[in-house]
Amino acid sequence: MLDVIRAAGTISRVGLIDATGFTGATISTVVRKLIDDGLVLETGRAESTGGKPRVLLQLNPSSRYAVGIHLDHSGIAYVLTDLGGSVVARMTRAGAGAEDPPVIVDRMAREVHALIDGVGVERDRVLGAGLVSPGPLTPTSGMRLAPPPMRHWEDFPLDQALERAIGLPVVLGNDATAAALGEYWSGVINGSSTFAAVYMCTGIGAGMLVNGIPYHGASGNAGEIGHICLDVEGPECWCGARGCTEVLAGPAAVVAAARADAGLARAVGLAGGRTRSRPSVAAEFAAVARAARRGEPAARAIMERSARYLAVAVRTLANVMDLDLLVLTGPSLAVAGSTYLPVIQDELDRAFFSRATHSVDVRLSKSAATAPAIGAASMVLQTELVPLQPGMRLPDNLAESERIHTRA
Amino acid sequence: MLDVIRAAGTISRVGLIDATGFTGATISTVVRKLIDDGLVLETGRAESTGGKPRVLLQLNPSSRYAVGIHLDHSGIAYVLTDLGGSVVARMTRAGAGAEDPPVIVDRMAREVHALIDGVGVERDRVLGAGLVSPGPLTPTSGMRLAPPPMRHWEDFPLDQALERAIGLPVVLGNDATAAALGEYWSGVINGSSTFAAVYMCTGIGAGMLVNGIPYHGASGNAGEIGHICLDVEGPECWCGARGCTEVLAGPAAVVAAARADAGLARAVGLAGGRTRSRPSVAAEFAAVARAARRGEPAARAIMERSARYLAVAVRTLANVMDLDLLVLTGPSLAVAGSTYLPVIQDELDRAFFSRATHSVDVRLSKSAATAPAIGAASMVLQTELVPLQPGMRLPDNLAESERIHTRA
Structure with missing residues (x-):
């Protein structure tokens, strides 16, 4: 209702x-x-x-609020949205890094309270918090088969720990699916029946909506386009397979290629030395992307190679799902989307299997850096705003005899 | 109801x-x-x-019947099912080949009537016919971007022509999606929330069901796994892209590899001479598959190479859709499924991205040769048996004032 x-x-x-x-x-x-x-x-x-x-x-948009948290190795983004889904506060803080999960959870609790108090919203008007992170997630709580930089989060009971720390109900979700929901909630994708958000942060993923409803798959881990195989003899990926899109074209591959070119590494300001003392992969990727935007030829070549690989993976996604709309989103595409968009659009125009029946429209998100956090908040709002359908239970205070009638 | x-x-x-x-x-x-x-x-x-x-x-299963037709270059399969979905008659006839569509439509009409009359079913008990063929389909009727052997069917108004010829309503659909529906209708996939049928006939495709409902995509052309790119520098496919699964591993690629080995071609009985005078690709593929089953080493090597490629494409499908069940079906997997199954199952066990949360079960269809035709018939039955939901129109003979009530 x-x-x-x-x-x-x-x-x-x-x-x-x-x-x-x-x-x-x-x-x-x-x-x-x-x-x-x-x-x-x-x-x-x-x-x-x-x-x-x-x-x-x-x-009454200011009657209730929801917190959205996007937890990644490279950064933690927070939003507070009102009941209408509008962002009333946002902030970005240091990523999870190598620290122990309980330490990060305590910090997240302080940051959530700072977010809420900063705009003077009463805490009892906040419905809860959605937290999204790289998948795969276990059915009940926490990460499973987490990417290498977050391996120490595996099987940590994230939802319970965060609920205790912030004193609000917590809903967990996949970052890429949340990004798709965030784009939908932002109203950019009207009229699309089969929409996907291509998401890049530290890794690469996709979230899919079918008629406005997130497609989750059997265990909430659908859309893993970072692990589409583009070369059966290719380099080994952390997931155990060979030639994945992520190992060929993801932010870490881009940064490694840039670091291998001493001149470029110097021009971009990539740190040498031990891996642990370096900035996050996403931050270093952003530095390469900015160099490419400045016209640095070696950086451009590396980025374009990545874009061509990602474009082929996106075409596979479009062929499997028969998509009509794609939005490029996530923190890494917030800085590099303008390089990737034309390459992906060209690939789909040229080789999307069903191009004789319809095109696939590719757009750049207007909120690429915060879409996952907005989607995380909207997961909370949806538990309140979920469409009321015949057969659903009405609130308990309605008389038991109350019946829902629809026209025959 | x-x-x-x-x-x-x-x-x-x-x-x-x-x-x-x-x-x-x-x-x-x-x-x-x-x-x-x-x-x-x-x-x-x-x-x-x-x-x-x-x-x-x-x-009352014998109160109504439906015809299912699976139209392919290499063969046309027919089934007659009763209202309960049980097959009461089936037959396979010569494929569409190179003949003009109107000639084939006239023949299909004769064959449909022979099918119905052969079991003594009264024609007015037949609800209609479902016809499935390689996609992509246009939104209203006929094939679009048909594979090369059926290129002359493009934009032919198939549903209208067949309706006129057989005097029954006709529903068109994609062969791979129908195969998935046929498997579901046959009751083999209980308990799966996200199921795909991997389908091989002349080409390779997949049909997907989400909670028992076919996933169609924006234009009814979802599941085109034959056009998943496995090698960005690979050979050109008829679809215009490079390194597609179909061009690397489909029946035509298997037959071409067998023909290139003069000893094997002789052992298998592959005809030389001009392409037009040869049997269909699916028939020649079946001959190579039988040789592999007999233990012919060269045939085995070719089939296993095909299976390894298809397994990687299937893993991509499973990673994108987060599948929990796969059935191998379609005429070419009816003969070669036992070679493909262990290779695909092994690939998923080893490298499916979410294998830490659940496995993907791979099964061989029990009705691989006729699943698309059964699915085509079930498309007709579904128009009669479609779940009656609150808000749907009841039959016109129910009083306008009749209301549907559901519990609040």
Whole structure:
């Protein structure tokens, strides 16, 4: 019901009856409860079309809030969104790095409270926190088969630890799927039935939405395009397979190629010395990407090689899913998206299998750096705003005898 | 409603109320109509559990039938299924070959009538025909970007021509998606949430079901795993891209490799001479597959190379979709599946990205040769058996005032 009101902007009770198929009595009861809880406001009256003017309802965006956390080796991004999904506060802090999970969880709790207090939102208006991280996730909690820099997070009970530390309910999710949800929530992908967000941070992944609903797969780990094989004889990837997109073209491969060119490494300012003392892969990748944007030929060549590989993997994703829209997102594509976009669009225009029936539109995200965190917050909001469908349980305070009616 | 009865085997009216959430009055009206139409039978009474014994209902499988047609260059497979999805007649005839579409359509009409008349089914009990063929399909009718041997079918108005010729409604679909539906309808894939059928006939494709529902993508062309790139520098495929699975490992590649080995070509009985006078690619592939099964070393080596490539493409599919079950199906895997299965299972056990959270079970279809035709018939049945959901229109003969009720 809340989602119908949010999507409509303003709507009358009669409009809600038409949109949901519930009876007037049900709508009346639910709306009264939503107004009592402060979630919905009466905002005026619609123009009369002959009968009595109708009172208009709208979401009260500042009645509830949600926290979104995007945890990565290279950075932790936070957003606070209101009930309408608008970002009211955002901040980025140091990544998880090599520190122990409990230390990071304590820091995240302090940072979440600073985020909420910074904009003066009362804590009891915050519904909960969504936390997204590299997959695969276990069905219940924590990371499993985590990428090498986060290997020490494997099987750490992240949701329980964070819930205790921040005193709010926590929902876990996959970073790439959350990025897709964040793009959808930001409203950029209207009209697409099969949409994917191609996501690059430290690793490469994709999130898919089918008719606006995240596609999770059997264990919440769908969309692993970083591990599409592009060369059966290629170099070994950390996942155990050979020739994966990530090992050929991911940020770490780009940084390694740049470091192998002494002149370029100096020009870009890549640190030498031991691996542990270097900045994060994502930060070094960003430095190479900026050099490419400045026109540095060696950096451009490395980036374009990466883009060509990623473009082939994206074409495979489009061929398997029969996509019509792709958004490039995530922190690493926030800095390098303008290099990758034309290469990917060209590949799809030239070789997407079903190009005779439709094209695949590739766009750059307008919120590439924070899309996963926005998606994480929207996972929390969706538990409140989830579309009310016939057969779903209404809130407990509605009488047991209350029935949902839809037109035959 | 019919689908609920079909799935249950036998069920009482009270059971239908519980299963569907409709009121007793609605169930009573709909069941009366189904009995009047001969679709449902009353079959006895359930054991009394204290109250009045309940009359049990079951589908009358011989009340309606559906035709499934699988059209390929190499063969045309037909099935007639009853309302319960059981195959009551099947036959395979010569493929579309190089003949003009109208000639083939006329022949298909004769063959459909022979199929129906052969088992003495009255024509007015046949609901319609599903026809599946290699994709991509246009949104409304006919093939688009057809593989080379069927290029002359492009944009031919197949559904209209066949409807006129056989005098039955026709539904078109993609062969690989139909194969997945056929496997599902055959009941082999219980308990899988994300299932794919890997399909090989003249080409290679895949059909995917998510919670039992076919995944179609933006234009009905999802699952094109034959055009997953395995080598960015590989040979050019007919689709315009390089290094596709199909050009590296498909039946035509297997046959070409066998023909290049003069001793093997002689042992297998591959015809020389001009391409047009040879048997179909699928028939020649089957000959190589049989030689491999006999232990012919050169044939085994060629088949195993194909299997290793296909296994990598299947792993990509599993990584993107996070699958938990795969069935190998289609005419070419009906003859060669036992060679491909262990190679694919091994690849997934060793390198499926989310193998730490769950395995991917690979099975050989029990009806690999006819699964697409069974799926084609089930597309027709689904229009009759489609789950009745609140909000759907009931049959027109139900009073306009009739309402569907579900529990709140």
